Amino acid sequence: MSKVEVKKVVVAYSGGLDTSVIIPWLKENYDCEVVAFVADVGQGAEELEGVEEKAIASGASEVYVADLKEEMVKEYIYPSLKTGALYEGKYLLGTSMARPIIAKAQVECARNVGADALAHGCTGKGNDQVRFEGAFAALAPDLHVIAPWREWDLVSREECLDYLAERNIPCSASLTKIYSRDANAWHISTEGGVLEQTWNAPNDDCWAWTKSPEEASNEAEYVTIKVEKCEVVAVDGKDMSPYEALMYLNDKGVEHGIGRIDIVENRLVGMKSRGCYETPGGTIMMEALRAVEQLVLDKSSFEFREELGVKAAHLIYDGRWFTPLCESIIAASESLAQDVNGEVVIKLYKGQATATQKRSDNSLYCEAFATFGEDEVYDQSHAEGFIRLYSLASRIRTLNSQK
Incomplete structure (x- = not known):
């Protein structure tokens, strides 16, 4: 297949083995200038240490690091x-939610440097290739997209290391890497190794952040979370930005083993994959937001919000953030969130985050109506007429069958 002529390409660069190979490969195979774009999405200082020097050593002409946290x-x-998105009932979409902002910032970088192409290091087996390229299509359909893993003949980690060694390009990667990990402020994922056999239980190495519940403190800890319009705005009496709140709750969750899941999920490309995901602060946030919703949203509104969550989870997972449907779902959830204000106390103990206290000025819960004791606001005899009308269709159907 003949290659498209490219003059300058911006590659999403992490400093790992794959992207270290991609830079010289692009220069050799497309005879183009390569600009490295690095997204800081909270993966940690260790991951970003020396990343600019690594990119230049690999052959990049320029390096741009964007703080996107x-x-x-x-x-x-x-x-x-706000949508309540949980993919397949468990996954808080940690990797998925980072991809649209990285892709958007990469496109902006390409525009700023006058590039005519974009490149990524996603493999042909995974979801991320769809997420990146779906975003590129929505934001910059005029830019050519290069996916080296779908073009080159390198098939193993050994071959990638040999490729760099032959060109005297330094790389800290080695053959001893067992697991594939992806981290950002929201979560860390672990795949590969023992997890490739579903009958293998995850070992301690499969968990990178959180303490095991068995090793977590024997004393429960309580955090108080203030919610406004379905957003965490303060924790333990201190106003915080979204990122600050997440970091604070991450620290708490890590110590109590909160947010671990071991899931076999359905990838967009058709295969199943297994991963261990840790989302400590996010799990606490989700528990707090749903607790306030329980007080504020009526039955029909709550049911609709649940439907939005299921649909949003698939859209986000499938890389369709920049679509009219996703925009509409988020707008609907924003509307429902307007009255989701309140305060929640979350108990952190041995891997569990549990709402133990909740209150809201917009609460629809009324003790005078709900009490099992004597009340003066609800005439129980009224329920008879309601039930008769509610079940009228069933009554008529059965009477017809008896004719």
């Missing part, structure tokens, strides 16, 4: 939380 939590994670 606050924006990611405020503009992508918080809106997703």
Whole structure:
């Protein structure tokens, strides 16, 4: 297949083995200038240490590092939380939610440097290739997209290391890497190794952040979370930005083993994959937001919000953030969130985050109506007429069958 002529390409660069190979490969195979774009989405200082020097050593002409942490939590994670999105009932979409903001910032970088192409290091087996390229299609359909893993003949970690060694390009990667990990402020994922056999229980190495519940404190800890319009705005009496709140709750959750899941999920490309995901602060946030919703949303509104969550989870997972449907779902959840204000106390203990106290000025819970004791506000005889009308269709259907 003949290659498209490219003059300058911006590659999403992490400093790992794959992207270290991609830079010289692009220069050799496309005879183009390569600009490295690095997204700081909270993966940690260790991951970013020396990343600019690594990119230049690999052959990049320029390196741009974008601090996206606050924006990611405020503009992508918080809106997703309002929908209640949980992929296949468990996954809090940690990797998925980082991809649209990275892709958007990469496109902006390409525009700023006058690039005519974009490149990523996603494999042909995973979801991320769809997420990146779906975002590129929505934001910059005029830019050519290069996916080296779908073009080159390198098939193993050994071959990638040999490729760099032959060109005297330094790389800290080695053959001893067992697990594939992806981290950001929201979560860390672990795949590969023992997890590739579903009958293998995850070992201690499969968990990178959180303490095991068995090793966590024997004393429960309580955090108080203030919620406004279905957003966490303060924790333990201190106003915090979205990113600050997440970092604070991450620290708490890590110590109590909160937010671990071991899931076999359905990838968009058709295969199943297994991963161990840790989302400590996010799990606490989700528990707090749903607790306030229980007080505020009526039955029909809550049911609709649940439907939004299921649909949003698939859209986000499938890389369809920049679509009219996703925008509409987020707008609907924003509307429902207007009255979701309140305060929640969350108990953190041995891997569990549990709402133990909750209150809201907008609460629809009324003790005078709900009490099992004597009341003067509800005439129980009124229920008879309601039930008769509610079940009228069933009554008529059965009477017809008896004719």
